[in-house]
Amino acid sequence: MMVLIIVCLICLLSQCGFVIWNIIAIPKMGAIDGQRESVHLSVCIPARNEERNIEACLESILNQSHVPSEIIIVDDQSTDATKNIIKHYEEKYPALIQYVKGQELPEGWKGKVYACHQLGELATSEWLLFIDADVRLQQDAIEKLTPHLTRQKQGIISGFPRQIVGTWLERLLVPMMAYLIYTHLPIAYVQKSTNPIFAAAHGGFIAIHRHTYNKIGGHETIKDAMVDDMALFKRVKAYHDPALLLKIDRYVYMRMYHTPKEVIEGYAKNSYHGINKNNLLLIGICSYYLFLYLLPVVGLMMNGSVRILSMICIGIAILTKAIVDKVNRLSITHSLFIAVSSIFVIGLLVYAASQSYVKKGYTWKGRHYE
Secondary structure, eight states: OHHHHHHHHHHHHHHHHHHHHHHHHSOBTTOOOSOOOOOOEEEEEEESSOTTTHHHHHHHHHTOSSOOSEEEEEEOSOOSSHHHHHHHHHHHSTTTEEEEEOOOOOTTOOHHHHHHHHHHHHOOSSEEEEEOTTEEEOTTHHHHHHHHHHHHOSSEEEEOOEEOOOSHHHHHHTTHHHHHHHHHOOTHHHHHOOOTTSOOOOTTEEEEEHHHHHHTTGGGGGTTOSSHHHHHHHHHHHTTOOEEEEBOTTTEEEOOOSSHHHHHHHHHHHHHHHTTTOHHHHHHHHHHHIIIIIHHHHHTTSOHHHHHHHHHHHHHHHHHHHHHHHHTTOOGGGGGGHHHHHHHHHHHHHHHHHHHHTTOOEEETTEEEO
């Protein structure tokens, strides 16, 4: 047991150092000054049953210090009041906002991907900014994004919005999204390397240049992708166009889920597909998290040096999570439950894999996917 705890301690110390390196390496939105060139930007919003979100989303865009060239919303077969809300804004701002009734979902397409495909065909600007209806922009978000667009000139830029959490399951799982990026991905290589393995994106905030979008074939080339944001990002990198993961949480925020059921459904549809349904990788991830975060808890039941080292391991794990949470503007109290969060991550991965294995598939916003 002593040897295992020592190995665990070394891994946790290395992980903490890796996190600090990533924090230093990640480009920060708003860090570029002095570039105030105007950029023609289309804000593209896929909306399916978003009556609770779409109004606040549109208000945050309309209040921008740099208003975009156009705002296009595709109503993806909504059954709630989404259409009425969007139409109201279109009538109020006819020169800026365009409502589009989404077409029926063709066979072989995923819902959001097809909505984004329609948006991509309709947008007329140099840059397309795809955002989700639950995203909110601070007043100077587009202004702070613009210098990054003008510097990069083409390619793709994505970032992880600051996550607003409410329910207990949100608090345990949602902050783990950023944590997994900071602890496993060498962020500097997202920009430096053309290898698609170094990729990270959030579908809630993706800016892509029109030339790049056309070059890679748009969303049609990833029409069956369950994790569409990563698929799009990796495709851009495969074509050797610039790709940037930007720290945007100071200017962009969202609440993805509002109930435990939404959390489970949302992550279940993405998690197993996010590891390419690789069972060996699944076993490796689960084993790694059991070893790193649960072994020290077991070590607390031992005596002497094992218990002391286990306490140190737990402290380093909490510290690392607290650093990531603090950097991403989340409450550091979430870090105290890193072991519990890890159990839920493992549970969700296993659940998602089992759903795929028995071919039950996944349900999201009234649609069922295999």
